[in-house]
Amino acid sequence: MTQRLDITADFKRVSPKYVLVVIVSSLLGGAIFSAAALFLWLVANAWWGWIALIIILVVTLVQLIIAPRRARAIGYQLRQDDLLMRRGIMFQRFVAVPYGRMQLVDVTRGPVSRVLGLAELRFVTAAASTNVTIPGLPESDAAELRDRLVELAESRRAGL
Amino acid sequence: MTSQQPRATSGVPPQRALTRYADGEWHRLHPATPLLKGGIALIAVLGVIIANLRERLIDFFFHTPNYGGDPIDAIYDRGLAGWALLAVAVAILLAIGGFYLSWRMHSFRIGDEAVEVRSGILSRSHRKARLDRIQGINVQRPLFARLFGAAKLEIVVAGNDANVHLSYLGSSLAEDLRRDILRLASGARATESVATTDAAQPAELAAGRRLTVSGVVGNRVDEFLKPADLDHDAAPPASVVNMHVGRLAGSLVLSGFTVFLLIVAAAVVAGVLSGRYWILFVIVPGMLGALGFYTRRFGKSLRYSISGTADGVRIGFGLLATSSETIPPGRIHAVEVLQPLLWRPFGWWQIRINTAGHSRQKGAAGESNTTTLPVGSVDDVQKVLPLLLPAIDDEQRGRIAMAGMTRTADQSVFADAPKRARWLRPFSWRRTGYTIVDGVVVVRHGVVWRRIIFVPLARMQSVEVEQGPVRRMLRLAEAKLHTVDGPVHPRLSVIDTDAALELFDTVATGAIRWAAIDTSHRWNAAAEGGAAGETSGGEAL
Numbered sequence A: 001m002t003q004r005l006d007i008t009a010d011f012k013r014v015s016p017k018y019v020l021v022v023i024v025s026s027l028l029g030g031a032i033f034s035a036a037a038l039f040l041w042l043v044a045n046a047w048w049g050w051i052a053l054i055i056i057l058v059v060t061l062v063q064l065i066i067a068p069r070r071a072r073a074i075g076y077q078l079r080q081d082d083l084l085m086r087r088g089i090m091f092q093r094f095v096a097v098p099y100g101r102m103q104l105v106d107v108t109r110g111p112v113s114r115v116l117g118l119a120e121l122r123f124v125t126a127a128a129s130t131n132v133t134i135p136g137l138p139e140s141d142a143a144e145l146r147d148r149l150v151e152l153a154e155s156r157r158a159g160l
Numbered sequence B: 001m002t003s004q005q006p007r008a009t010s011g012v013p014p015q016r017a018l019t020r021y022a023d024g025e026w027h028r029l030h031p032a033t034p035l036l037k038g039g040i041a042l043i044a045v046l047g048v049i050i051a052n053l054r055e056r057l058i059d060f061f062f063h064t065p066n067y068g069g070d071p072i073d074a075i076y077d078r079g080l081a082g083w084a085l086l087a088v089a090v091a092i093l094l095a096i097g098g099f100y101l102s103w104r105m106h107s108f109r110i111g112d113e114a115v116e117v118r119s120g121i122l123s124r125s126h127r128k129a130r131l132d133r134i135q136g137i138n139v140q141r142p143l144f145a146r147l148f149g150a151a152k153l154e155i156v157v158a159g160n161d162a163n164v165h166l167s168y169l170g171s172s173l174a175e176d177l178r179r180d181i182l183r184l185a186s187g188a189r190a191t192e193s194v195a196t197t198d199a200a201q202p203a204e205l206a207a208g209r210r211l212t213v214s215g216v217v218g219n220r221v222d223e224f225l226k227p228a229d230l231d232h233d234a235a236p237p238a239s240v241v242n243m244h245v246g247r248l249a250g251s252l253v254l255s256g257f258t259v260f261l262l263i264v265a266a267a268v269v270a271g272v273l274s275g276r277y278w279i280l281f282v283i284v285p286g287m288l289g290a291l292g293f294y295t296r297r298f299g300k301s302l303r304y305s306i307s308g309t310a311d312g313v314r315i316g317f318g319l320l321a322t323s324s325e326t327i328p329p330g331r332i333h334a335v336e337v338l339q340p341l342l343w344r345p346f347g348w349w350q351i352r353i354n355t356a357g358h359s360r361q362k363g364a365a366g367e368s369n370t371t372t373l374p375v376g377s378v379d380d381v382q383k384v385l386p387l388l389l390p391a392i393d394d395e396q397r398g399r400i401a402m403a404g405m406t407r408t409a410d411q412s413v414f415a416d417a418p419k420r421a422r423w424l425r426p427f428s429w430r431r432t433g434y435t436i437v438d439g440v441v442v443v444r445h446g447v448v449w450r451r452i453i454f455v456p457l458a459r460m461q462s463v464e465v466e467q468g469p470v471r472r473m474l475r476l477a478e479a480k481l482h483t484v485d486g487p488v489h490p491r492l493s494v495i496d497t498d499a500a501l502e503l504f505d506t507v508a509t510g511a512i513r514w515a516a517i518d519t520s521h522r523w524n525a526a527a528e529g530g531a532a533g534e535t536s537g538g539e540a541l
Helices: A018-043 A049-073 A111-116 A139-155 B033-037 B039-052 B054-062 B071-077 B081-105 B143-147 B171-185 B201-205 B213-225 B245-253 B256-273 B278-302 B341-346 B378-388 B394-405 B419-423 B469-473 B497-517 B525-531
Strands: A075-078 A082-087 A092-098 A104-108 A118-124 A132-138 B026-028 B107-110 B114-119 B125-130 B134-141 B150-157 B164-170 B305-309 B312-317 B322-327 B332-339 B349-355 B371-376 B433-437 B440-445 B450-456 B462-467 B476-482 B491-496
Touching: A018 A049, A018 A111, A018 A132, A075 A139, A082 A132, A082 B497, A092 B497, A104 A139, A111 A118, A118 A139, A132 A139, B033 B081, B033 B164, B039 B054, B071 B081, B081 B114, B107 B171, B114 B164, B125 B150, B134 B143, B134 B171, B143 B150, B150 B171, B164 B171, B245 B278, B245 B341, B245 B371, B256 B278, B278 B312, B305 B378, B332 B341, B332 B378, B332 B394, B349 B378, B371 B378, B378 B394, B394 B433, B394 B440, B394 B450, B433 B491, B433 B497, B440 B491, B462 B497, B469 B476, B476 B497, B491 B497
Parallel strands: none
Antiparallel strands: A075 A082, A082 A092, A092 B462, A104 A118, A118 A132, B026 B107, B107 B114, B114 B125, B134 B150, B134 B322, B150 B164, B305 B312, B312 B322, B332 B349, B332 B450, B349 B371, B433 B440, B440 B450, B462 B476, B476 B491
């Protein structure tokens, strides 16, 4: 009778450097929203501006605190015939995609990731809702994984 | 794209079963194509010209006094009549030349592997669709084309605006070509006996050049009176469902759109009572639009037919402009049996499907052609489901569908959510469950909109389980099956955590296993089996 949804598998973690990407993006988001709230409060004379500002600061702080755990919660495993992926601590999500359903693999790099030498891999199927992305892979690993996935998909081709 | 080319080594030319067009050579379309394509526009232009010259025509025939002042007078007065006539003649010649050239340059080829279309005069385009990727074939007859006995053939493939259009063809030729293409796509090779080809179809392409006038008229009338699905089989498949006019009208009246209209009407009445009469002027065009919406839906679904053929499910509908789509086996990714609350007293159900490709032709409701049964009784649903889900054992399917549709039937087939789920789904927890049978996951949920969803594992894309904090406290989870995009979204919003993990595991392994042994997308190749030696079965795509 487990309460927590858990799939025991030998998950591979993403690069520890990915924490930095999460931190930078939370800080950026926090800064932008704070600026907007400040503008509303001081310039547009909205009295509730300071409440919004406090909420934004708290949310950003919480995001920064849980960033390492969030990054650690992302995992993937190449099983015999499918790719298993998990992410999230509060909101957990597990997805299994058979290799044969692959339509394409995308490797993208954001500005922060590029500085850190990281890349994000996206596994695209015919279903838009599949949404399997593995962020924070070292660039060479991402390229390797991409080639591996294409190879696996080729040998397990299923129809559309 | 694939490493396997199941028919690459075949040196045998394809059998010409019905038409001489599926022979791997380039062919042209119906000669009247430009006229049919520009049909409405041409009539409109003629209408404008005639309307403008009305005075002059009246004058010509009845010798009424001429007050002058129109452009023709001006041209005549300045002695430019010769130039004007020349300009008109050049324009007409150019138009005819353009039409002729565009017809000459527009050709199609149906080979062993693919269907190709070349078109365009200055900017050429060449489109090629692999036969084994065909998601459906749609024969459409717009009203104008129908009068001339022509039809459009649309080959539906996955992807946005990737469909191959053959417009226009002779009506019966389109029908025969559909069967030839499906036969080639099915993986059957050179086994069909040569059909009698000396019927009307070669002459059909010549659009009446060889037929007598009375014969042409007779043919047109015959075709016009036939239902959307005119089939040249000796025994055309009869529709398994008869659409009752009363039920169709009732289903439209009791739709969500009517509820919306009633709300609008109430708002209007309130507005008028409070003295804002201008609301009436705003609302009248909207009401006319609504009326159009009802008539369009009604007219489209009126001559609805659905039947199973050897090459898949065939769905026909339409009163004036008709459409008949064939979906080959193994192209249906999810099937949903749906009942809105308002239909419950009458026991009506609707069936919708998810497919990878969509015909450009809009369906009965103006959306993509995904509604397979606009409205039907429980019996109708039980007749249509076998066509859409041939993989499941008949008895099992019937039992599951019954359990999903009626409360009195045996409910034990579904593993429903535990009672603690009532905190999240106070009404529907009792009906939120799933079962797996013969490689098909059956999900049911909903109280206001009752849904039973069938997802063949062989075509499921991925599976997902999720859990947020609230569900974690209740020891529940959420499960989703991802299929190609469409109106059907198979998901279980509440499910016991352990059951969710079990479902995740079963579905993930099942998806691989069933996809590996699924051969339905080359539905005839299996029958021939070893003769080809290298029919690669499930890996053909």
